[in-house]
Amino acid sequence: VKVSELARDAGVSVATIKYYVREGLLHPGRLTSATQAEYDASHVERLGLIRVLRDVGGVPVASIGAVLDAIDDTRLPLWETIRTAHHSLALHPAPEPVDDAPGDVTTAREEVLQYLVTRGWDIDDGSPALGAVAEALVAARELWGPTGVDLFEPYIETVDTMAGEELSYIDDSHGKSATVQQVIVGTVVFERALVALRRLAQQHHSNTRFKPR
Amino acid sequence: VKVSELARDAGVSVATIKYYVREGLLHPGRLTSATQAEYDASHVERLGLIRVLRDVGGVPVASIGAVLDAIDDTRLPLWETIRTAHHSLALHPAPEPVDDAPGDVTTAREEVLQYLVTRGWDIDDGSPALGAVAEALVAARELWGPTGVDLFEPYIETVDTMAGEELSYIDDSHGKSATVQQVIVGTVVFERALVALRRLAQQHHSNTRFKPR
Numbered sequence: 001v002k003v004s005e006l007a008r009d010a011g012v013s014v015a016t017i018k019y020y021v022r023e024g025l026l027h028p029g030r031l032t033s034a035t036q037a038e039y040d041a042s043h044v045e046r047l048g049l050i051r052v053l054r055d056v057g058g059v060p061v062a063s064i065g066a067v068l069d070a071i072d073d074t075r076l077p078l079w080e081t082i083r084t085a086h087h088s089l090a091l092h093p094a095p096e097p098v099d100d101a102p103g104d105v106t107t108a109r110e111e112v113l114q115y116l117v118t119r120g121w122d123i124d125d126g127s128p129a130l131g132a133v134a135e136a137l138v139a140a141r142e143l144w145g146p147t148g149v150d151l152f153e154p155y156i157e158t159v160d161t162m163a164g165e166e167l168s169y170i171d172d173s174h175g176k177s178a179t180v181q182q183v184i185v186g187t188v189v190f191e192r193a194l195v196a197l198r199r200l201a202q203q204h205h206s207n208t209r210f211k212p213r
Numbered sequence: 214v215k216v217s218e219l220a221r222d223a224g225v226s227v228a229t230i231k232y233y234v235r236e237g238l239l240h241p242g243r244l245t246s247a248t249q250a251e252y253d254a255s256h257v258e259r260l261g262l263i264r265v266l267r268d269v270g271g272v273p274v275a276s277i278g279a280v281l282d283a284i285d286d287t288r289l290p291l292w293e294t295i296r297t298a299h300h301s302l303a304l305h306p307a308p309e310p311v312d313d314a315p316g317d318v319t320t321a322r323e324e325v326l327q328y329l330v331t332r333g334w335d336i337d338d339g340s341p342a343l344g345a346v347a348e349a350l351v352a353a354r355e356l357w358g359p360t361g362v363d364l365f366e367p368y369i370e371t372v373d374t375m376a377g378e379e380l381s382y383i384d385d386s387h388g389k390s391a392t393v394q395q396v397i398v399g400t401v402v403f404e405r406a407l408v409a410l411r412r413l414a415q416q417h418h419s420n421t422r423f424k425p426r
Contacts, residue, residue, distance in 0.1 A: 077423075079419055079420055116417075122416075122424070127416060129412040132409035135268070137406070139268075143402070155407050156414075159410045159414040164414075167418040167419060172423070189352045192349045193346055193365050195342075197365060197369055197372045201369075201372040201373050201377075202380065204373075206296070209383075210291045
Protein backbone atom coordinates (compact mmCIF):
# COMPACT_ATOMS: atom_id res chain seq x y z
CA VAL A 1 0.00 0.00 0.00
CA LYS A 2 1.03 3.64 -0.38
CA VAL A 3 2.16 5.75 2.53
CA SER A 4 -1.21 7.56 2.69
CA GLU A 5 -3.05 4.25 3.06
CA LEU A 6 -0.54 3.02 5.64
CA ALA A 7 -1.15 6.21 7.61
CA ARG A 8 -4.91 5.62 7.54
CA ASP A 9 -4.65 1.93 8.46
CA ALA A 10 -2.29 2.60 11.36
CA GLY A 11 -4.08 5.72 12.58
CA VAL A 12 -1.05 8.02 12.39
CA SER A 13 -0.08 10.91 10.13
CA VAL A 14 2.17 10.62 7.06
CA ALA A 15 4.58 13.04 8.75
CA THR A 16 4.83 10.69 11.75
CA ILE A 17 5.61 7.74 9.47
CA LYS A 18 8.37 9.70 7.72
CA TYR A 19 9.76 10.77 11.10
CA TYR A 20 9.87 7.16 12.35
CA VAL A 21 11.63 6.03 9.17
CA ARG A 22 14.20 8.84 9.55
CA GLU A 23 14.77 7.88 13.21
CA GLY A 24 15.24 4.24 12.26
CA LEU A 25 12.20 3.03 14.24
CA LEU A 26 10.36 1.88 11.11
CA HIS A 27 11.94 0.02 8.18
CA PRO A 28 11.59 1.91 4.87
CA GLY A 29 9.01 0.79 2.31
CA ARG A 30 10.02 -0.92 -0.95
CA LEU A 31 10.72 1.80 -3.53
CA THR A 32 8.46 1.48 -6.58
CA SER A 33 9.57 4.75 -8.19
CA ALA A 34 11.87 7.64 -7.28
CA THR A 35 9.18 9.20 -5.09
CA GLN A 36 6.87 6.33 -4.09
CA ALA A 37 7.29 3.39 -1.76
CA GLU A 38 5.14 0.37 -1.06
CA TYR A 39 4.33 -0.61 2.56
CA ASP A 40 2.97 -3.91 3.90
CA ALA A 41 1.49 -5.58 6.98
CA SER A 42 4.87 -5.58 8.76
CA HIS A 43 4.76 -1.77 8.74
CA VAL A 44 1.25 -1.68 10.21
CA GLU A 45 2.30 -4.08 12.95
CA ARG A 46 5.43 -2.13 13.85
CA LEU A 47 3.50 1.15 13.93
CA GLY A 48 1.00 -0.42 16.34
CA LEU A 49 3.80 -1.44 18.70
CA ILE A 50 5.41 2.00 18.54
CA ARG A 51 2.07 3.65 19.28
CA VAL A 52 1.38 1.55 22.35
CA LEU A 53 4.87 2.17 23.71
CA ARG A 54 4.57 5.90 23.05
CA ASP A 55 0.95 6.64 24.01
CA VAL A 56 0.27 4.04 26.66
CA GLY A 57 3.82 3.68 27.95
CA GLY A 58 4.93 7.28 27.59
CA VAL A 59 8.26 5.87 26.37
CA PRO A 60 10.38 8.60 24.75
CA VAL A 61 11.27 8.07 21.08
CA ALA A 62 14.96 7.49 21.92
CA SER A 63 14.09 4.57 24.22
CA ILE A 64 11.63 3.10 21.71
CA GLY A 65 14.62 2.61 19.41
CA ALA A 66 16.49 0.61 22.06
CA VAL A 67 13.45 -1.59 22.74
CA LEU A 68 12.98 -2.32 19.04
CA ASP A 69 16.71 -3.06 18.65
CA ALA A 70 16.51 -5.65 21.44
CA ILE A 71 13.51 -7.26 19.77
CA ASP A 72 15.21 -7.34 16.37
CA ASP A 73 18.56 -8.71 17.58
CA THR A 74 18.30 -12.41 16.72
CA ARG A 75 21.53 -13.29 18.54
CA LEU A 76 20.26 -12.45 22.02
CA PRO A 77 18.60 -15.30 23.94
CA LEU A 78 15.01 -14.60 24.97
CA TRP A 79 15.56 -13.86 28.66
CA GLU A 80 18.38 -11.46 27.81
CA THR A 81 16.29 -9.68 25.19
CA ILE A 82 13.51 -9.25 27.75
CA ARG A 83 16.00 -7.90 30.28
CA THR A 84 17.50 -5.43 27.81
CA ALA A 85 14.14 -4.25 26.56
CA HIS A 86 12.84 -4.03 30.11
CA HIS A 87 15.76 -1.83 31.17
CA SER A 88 15.18 0.46 28.20
CA LEU A 89 11.61 1.18 29.19
CA ALA A 90 11.41 4.48 30.99
CA LEU A 91 10.59 4.14 34.66
CA HIS A 92 7.95 6.66 35.58
CA PRO A 93 8.26 8.97 37.31
CA ALA A 94 11.72 9.44 35.81
CA PRO A 95 14.41 9.94 38.43
CA GLU A 96 15.72 13.51 38.28
CA PRO A 97 19.25 14.37 39.33
CA VAL A 98 19.23 14.34 43.11
CA ASP A 99 21.50 17.08 44.43
CA ASP A 100 22.15 15.41 47.76
CA ALA A 101 22.31 12.17 49.72
CA PRO A 102 23.67 9.94 46.92
CA GLY A 103 25.41 7.93 49.64
CA ASP A 104 22.09 7.11 51.32
CA VAL A 105 20.60 5.92 48.04
CA THR A 106 23.63 3.74 47.27
CA THR A 107 23.37 2.08 50.68
CA ALA A 108 19.60 1.69 50.36
CA ARG A 109 20.01 0.13 46.91
CA GLU A 110 22.28 -2.54 48.36
CA GLU A 111 19.76 -3.19 51.17
CA VAL A 112 16.91 -3.58 48.67
CA LEU A 113 18.96 -5.96 46.51
CA GLN A 114 19.93 -8.09 49.53
CA TYR A 115 16.34 -8.20 50.77
CA LEU A 116 14.95 -9.37 47.44
CA VAL A 117 17.75 -11.86 46.75
CA THR A 118 17.25 -13.34 50.22
CA ARG A 119 13.57 -13.64 49.31
CA GLY A 120 14.68 -15.78 46.32
CA TRP A 121 14.30 -13.24 43.51
CA ASP A 122 16.59 -13.66 40.51
CA ILE A 123 17.21 -10.04 39.54
CA ASP A 124 19.91 -8.05 37.83
CA ASP A 125 21.89 -5.76 40.15
CA GLY A 126 22.11 -3.15 37.37
CA SER A 127 18.35 -2.70 37.07
CA PRO A 128 17.15 0.93 37.14
CA ALA A 129 14.12 -0.27 39.11
CA LEU A 130 16.41 -1.12 42.07
CA GLY A 131 17.47 2.53 42.25
CA ALA A 132 13.85 3.66 42.17
CA VAL A 133 12.93 1.43 45.12
CA ALA A 134 16.01 2.70 46.98
CA GLU A 135 14.97 6.32 46.39
CA ALA A 136 11.48 5.62 47.66
CA LEU A 137 12.97 3.96 50.76
CA VAL A 138 15.24 6.95 51.45
CA ALA A 139 12.26 9.31 51.05
CA ALA A 140 10.16 7.19 53.43
CA ARG A 141 12.94 7.31 56.04
CA GLU A 142 13.30 11.09 55.73
CA LEU A 143 9.56 11.45 56.22
CA TRP A 144 8.66 8.83 58.77
CA GLY A 145 11.93 7.84 60.45
CA PRO A 146 13.97 4.62 60.40
CA THR A 147 12.41 1.71 58.54
CA GLY A 148 13.60 -1.39 56.69
CA VAL A 149 12.79 -2.70 53.24
CA ASP A 150 10.00 -4.71 54.91
CA LEU A 151 7.97 -1.47 54.84
CA PHE A 152 7.20 -2.51 51.25
CA GLU A 153 6.48 -6.17 52.06
CA PRO A 154 2.72 -6.00 51.25
CA TYR A 155 3.61 -4.68 47.78
CA ILE A 156 6.42 -7.18 47.29
CA GLU A 157 4.06 -10.05 48.06
CA THR A 158 1.41 -8.67 45.68
CA VAL A 159 3.65 -7.93 42.69
CA ASP A 160 5.38 -11.28 43.08
CA THR A 161 2.04 -13.09 42.77
CA MET A 162 0.81 -10.86 39.93
CA ALA A 163 4.00 -11.04 37.87
CA GLY A 164 4.04 -14.82 38.22
CA GLU A 165 0.48 -15.03 36.90
CA GLU A 166 1.09 -12.56 34.08
CA LEU A 167 4.20 -14.36 32.86
CA SER A 168 2.33 -17.66 32.87
CA TYR A 169 -0.08 -16.25 30.24
CA ILE A 170 2.84 -15.53 27.90
CA ASP A 171 2.72 -17.77 24.87
CA ASP A 172 6.28 -18.23 23.64
CA SER A 173 5.42 -20.44 20.68
CA HIS A 174 5.36 -17.56 18.18
CA GLY A 175 9.03 -16.69 18.26
CA LYS A 176 11.16 -14.32 20.27
CA SER A 177 9.89 -11.11 18.73
CA ALA A 178 6.25 -11.89 19.54
CA THR A 179 7.12 -13.04 23.08
CA VAL A 180 9.15 -9.95 23.86
CA GLN A 181 6.39 -7.76 22.48
CA GLN A 182 3.89 -9.46 24.77
CA VAL A 183 6.09 -9.04 27.85
CA ILE A 184 6.90 -5.39 27.16
CA VAL A 185 3.45 -4.31 26.13
CA GLY A 186 1.97 -6.17 29.08
CA THR A 187 4.39 -4.37 31.41
CA VAL A 188 3.41 -0.99 30.03
CA VAL A 189 -0.34 -1.51 29.73
CA PHE A 190 -0.84 -3.11 33.14
CA GLU A 191 1.55 -0.73 34.89
CA ARG A 192 -0.45 2.24 33.65
CA ALA A 193 -3.69 0.62 34.75
CA LEU A 194 -2.24 -0.33 38.14
CA VAL A 195 -1.02 3.17 38.99
CA ALA A 196 -4.26 4.82 37.85
CA LEU A 197 -6.44 2.32 39.72
CA ARG A 198 -4.43 2.88 42.88
CA ARG A 199 -5.06 6.63 42.59
CA LEU A 200 -8.80 6.00 42.19
CA ALA A 201 -8.84 3.64 45.17
CA GLN A 202 -7.13 6.31 47.28
CA GLN A 203 -9.69 8.86 46.17
CA HIS A 204 -12.48 6.50 47.13
CA HIS A 205 -11.03 5.81 50.58
CA SER A 206 -10.22 9.49 51.15
CA ASN A 207 -13.81 10.41 50.29
CA THR A 208 -15.19 7.62 52.44
CA ARG A 209 -13.12 8.70 55.41
CA PHE A 210 -13.16 12.50 55.16
CA LYS A 211 -16.13 13.59 53.03
CA PRO A 212 -19.32 14.42 54.95
CA ARG A 213 -22.27 12.23 53.94
CA VAL B 214 19.26 31.66 59.15
CA LYS B 215 20.79 33.10 55.99
CA VAL B 216 20.04 31.70 52.55
CA SER B 217 23.41 29.88 52.42
CA GLU B 218 22.63 28.04 55.65
CA LEU B 219 19.09 27.26 54.49
CA ALA B 220 20.57 25.78 51.31
CA ARG B 221 22.90 23.56 53.35
CA ASP B 222 20.19 22.47 55.82
CA ALA B 223 17.74 21.61 53.05
CA GLY B 224 20.33 20.05 50.74
CA VAL B 225 19.60 22.27 47.73
CA SER B 226 21.52 25.07 46.02
CA VAL B 227 21.03 28.79 46.69
CA ALA B 228 20.05 29.18 43.02
CA THR B 229 17.29 26.58 43.48
CA ILE B 230 15.94 28.45 46.53
CA LYS B 231 15.85 31.72 44.60
CA TYR B 232 14.14 29.98 41.70
CA TYR B 233 11.43 28.55 43.98
CA VAL B 234 10.82 31.95 45.58
CA ARG B 235 10.51 33.53 42.11
CA GLU B 236 8.06 30.81 41.03
CA GLY B 237 6.00 31.33 44.18
CA LEU B 238 6.62 27.80 45.51
CA LEU B 239 8.51 29.07 48.56
CA HIS B 240 7.51 32.07 50.68
CA PRO B 241 10.21 34.79 50.75
CA GLY B 242 12.43 35.18 53.82
CA ARG B 243 12.04 38.14 56.20
CA LEU B 244 14.20 40.99 54.87
CA THR B 245 16.85 42.08 57.38
CA SER B 246 18.62 44.48 55.02
CA ALA B 247 18.33 45.49 51.37
CA THR B 248 20.24 42.40 50.26
CA GLN B 249 19.77 39.85 53.06
CA ALA B 250 16.80 37.81 54.22
CA GLU B 251 16.26 35.55 57.21
CA TYR B 252 14.80 32.05 56.76
CA ASP B 253 13.29 29.72 59.37
CA ALA B 254 12.10 26.14 59.96
CA SER B 255 9.00 26.70 57.80
CA HIS B 256 11.29 27.18 54.81
CA VAL B 257 13.22 23.98 55.51
CA GLU B 258 9.95 22.06 55.83
CA ARG B 259 8.52 23.43 52.59
CA LEU B 260 11.77 22.70 50.72
CA GLY B 261 11.62 19.10 51.96
CA LEU B 262 8.09 18.70 50.59
CA ILE B 263 9.05 20.26 47.24
CA ARG B 264 12.06 17.95 46.98
CA VAL B 265 10.06 14.79 47.59
CA LEU B 266 7.40 15.84 45.06
CA ARG B 267 10.07 16.71 42.51
CA ASP B 268 12.65 13.95 42.97
CA VAL B 269 10.54 11.05 44.16
CA GLY B 270 7.30 12.05 42.44
CA GLY B 271 8.79 13.47 39.27
CA VAL B 272 6.13 16.19 39.55
CA PRO B 273 6.88 19.12 37.21
CA VAL B 274 7.44 22.51 38.88
CA ALA B 275 4.17 23.89 37.46
CA SER B 276 2.15 21.13 39.13
CA ILE B 277 4.02 21.49 42.42
CA GLY B 278 2.57 25.01 42.62
CA ALA B 279 -0.98 23.68 42.27
CA VAL B 280 -0.42 21.07 44.97
CA LEU B 281 0.99 23.65 47.38
CA ASP B 282 -1.90 26.02 46.62
CA ALA B 283 -4.40 23.32 47.55
CA ILE B 284 -2.56 22.68 50.81
CA ASP B 285 -2.43 26.38 51.67
CA ASP B 286 -6.07 27.16 50.86
CA THR B 287 -7.71 27.17 54.30
CA ARG B 288 -11.24 27.47 52.87
CA LEU B 289 -11.25 24.06 51.17
CA PRO B 290 -12.52 21.16 53.30
CA LEU B 291 -10.02 18.36 53.78
CA TRP B 292 -11.47 15.83 51.32
CA GLU B 293 -11.69 18.49 48.62
CA THR B 294 -8.11 19.60 49.21
CA ILE B 295 -6.97 16.00 48.90
CA ARG B 296 -8.95 15.62 45.67
CA THR B 297 -7.54 18.82 44.18
CA ALA B 298 -3.99 18.02 45.17
CA HIS B 299 -4.39 14.46 43.96
CA HIS B 300 -5.59 15.62 40.53
CA SER B 301 -2.63 17.99 40.27
CA LEU B 302 -0.10 15.22 40.72
CA ALA B 303 1.25 14.12 37.37
CA LEU B 304 0.11 10.68 36.38
CA HIS B 305 3.06 8.73 35.04
CA PRO B 306 3.48 7.87 32.31
CA ALA B 307 1.96 11.15 31.15
CA PRO B 308 -0.73 10.70 28.52
CA GLU B 309 0.46 12.08 25.18
CA PRO B 310 -1.99 13.43 22.61
CA VAL B 311 -3.50 10.39 20.95
CA ASP B 312 -4.06 11.09 17.26
CA ASP B 313 -6.83 8.53 16.84
CA ALA B 314 -9.62 6.58 18.48
CA PRO B 315 -10.71 9.27 20.96
CA GLY B 316 -14.23 7.83 20.70
CA ASP B 317 -13.00 4.45 21.95
CA VAL B 318 -11.34 6.05 24.94
CA THR B 319 -14.43 8.10 25.81
CA THR B 320 -16.60 4.97 25.73
CA ALA B 321 -14.03 3.00 27.73
CA ARG B 322 -13.84 5.77 30.33
CA GLU B 323 -17.59 5.54 30.89
CA GLU B 324 -17.32 1.74 31.20
CA VAL B 325 -14.54 2.02 33.79
CA LEU B 326 -16.49 4.61 35.79
CA GLN B 327 -19.65 2.45 35.76
CA TYR B 328 -17.69 -0.65 36.77
CA LEU B 329 -16.05 1.04 39.75
CA VAL B 330 -19.19 2.87 40.88
CA THR B 331 -21.11 -0.42 40.75
CA ARG B 332 -18.35 -1.85 42.91
CA GLY B 333 -19.15 0.85 45.48
CA TRP B 334 -16.27 3.26 44.83
CA ASP B 335 -16.92 6.93 45.55
CA ILE B 336 -14.83 8.58 42.81
CA ASP B 337 -14.87 11.81 40.87
CA ASP B 338 -15.85 11.43 37.21
CA GLY B 339 -13.36 14.17 36.26
CA SER B 340 -10.33 12.28 37.59
CA PRO B 341 -7.39 12.04 35.16
CA ALA B 342 -6.77 8.52 36.48
CA LEU B 343 -10.06 7.36 34.93
CA GLY B 344 -8.76 8.37 31.50
CA ALA B 345 -5.52 6.49 32.12
CA VAL B 346 -7.38 3.26 32.99
CA ALA B 347 -9.55 3.77 29.88
CA GLU B 348 -6.47 4.14 27.67
CA ALA B 349 -4.93 1.00 29.11
CA LEU B 350 -8.20 -0.85 28.45
CA VAL B 351 -8.35 0.34 24.83
CA ALA B 352 -4.73 -0.73 24.34
CA ALA B 353 -5.45 -4.16 25.85
CA ARG B 354 -8.39 -4.60 23.45
CA GLU B 355 -6.31 -3.62 20.44
CA LEU B 356 -3.68 -6.14 21.46
CA TRP B 357 -5.62 -9.07 22.82
CA GLY B 358 -9.16 -8.64 21.52
CA PRO B 359 -12.46 -7.88 23.27
CA THR B 360 -12.32 -7.73 27.05
CA GLY B 361 -14.20 -6.00 29.86
CA VAL B 362 -12.97 -3.89 32.75
CA ASP B 363 -12.88 -7.13 34.76
CA LEU B 364 -9.53 -7.79 33.04
CA PHE B 365 -8.12 -5.54 35.77
CA GLU B 366 -10.10 -7.12 38.62
CA PRO B 367 -7.04 -8.62 40.40
CA TYR B 368 -5.48 -5.15 40.51
CA ILE B 369 -8.72 -3.49 41.56
CA GLU B 370 -9.04 -5.89 44.48
CA THR B 371 -5.41 -5.32 45.53
CA VAL B 372 -5.34 -1.52 45.33
CA ASP B 373 -8.68 -1.31 47.13
CA THR B 374 -7.26 -3.23 50.08
CA MET B 375 -3.94 -1.37 50.04
CA ALA B 376 -5.46 2.11 49.79
CA GLY B 377 -7.83 1.33 52.65
CA GLU B 378 -4.91 0.28 54.85
CA GLU B 379 -2.75 3.25 53.87
CA LEU B 380 -5.50 5.78 54.54
CA SER B 381 -6.13 4.22 57.96
CA TYR B 382 -2.56 5.13 58.99
CA ILE B 383 -3.23 8.79 58.22
CA ASP B 384 -3.24 10.84 61.40
CA ASP B 385 -5.50 13.85 60.82
CA SER B 386 -4.97 15.42 64.24
CA HIS B 387 -2.20 17.76 63.06
CA GLY B 388 -4.30 19.97 60.83
CA LYS B 389 -5.21 19.92 57.18
CA SER B 390 -1.81 20.85 55.81
CA ALA B 391 -0.04 17.96 57.58
CA THR B 392 -2.78 15.48 56.59
CA VAL B 393 -2.69 16.47 52.94
CA GLN B 394 1.09 16.25 52.94
CA GLN B 395 0.90 12.73 54.34
CA VAL B 396 -1.63 11.63 51.72
CA ILE B 397 0.22 13.17 48.78
CA VAL B 398 3.68 12.13 49.79
CA GLY B 399 2.41 8.64 50.59
CA THR B 400 0.84 8.45 47.13
CA VAL B 401 4.07 9.47 45.45
CA VAL B 402 6.53 7.44 47.52
CA PHE B 403 4.55 4.20 47.51
CA GLU B 404 3.56 4.53 43.86
CA ARG B 405 7.18 4.78 42.84
CA ALA B 406 8.08 1.77 44.97
CA LEU B 407 5.12 -0.22 43.65
CA VAL B 408 5.95 0.33 39.97
CA ALA B 409 9.64 -0.43 40.47
CA LEU B 410 8.96 -3.56 42.54
CA ARG B 411 6.57 -4.81 39.88
CA ARG B 412 9.32 -4.44 37.26
CA LEU B 413 11.74 -6.38 39.46
CA ALA B 414 9.16 -9.11 40.05
CA GLN B 415 8.64 -9.41 36.28
CA GLN B 416 12.37 -9.65 35.76
CA HIS B 417 12.57 -12.40 38.37
CA HIS B 418 9.73 -14.41 36.82
CA SER B 419 11.05 -13.85 33.29
CA ASN B 420 14.48 -15.15 34.38
CA THR B 421 12.92 -18.08 36.23
CA ARG B 422 10.86 -19.07 33.22
CA PHE B 423 13.20 -18.36 30.30
CA LYS B 424 16.81 -18.26 31.57
CA PRO B 425 18.70 -21.55 31.38
CA ARG B 426 19.84 -22.82 34.82
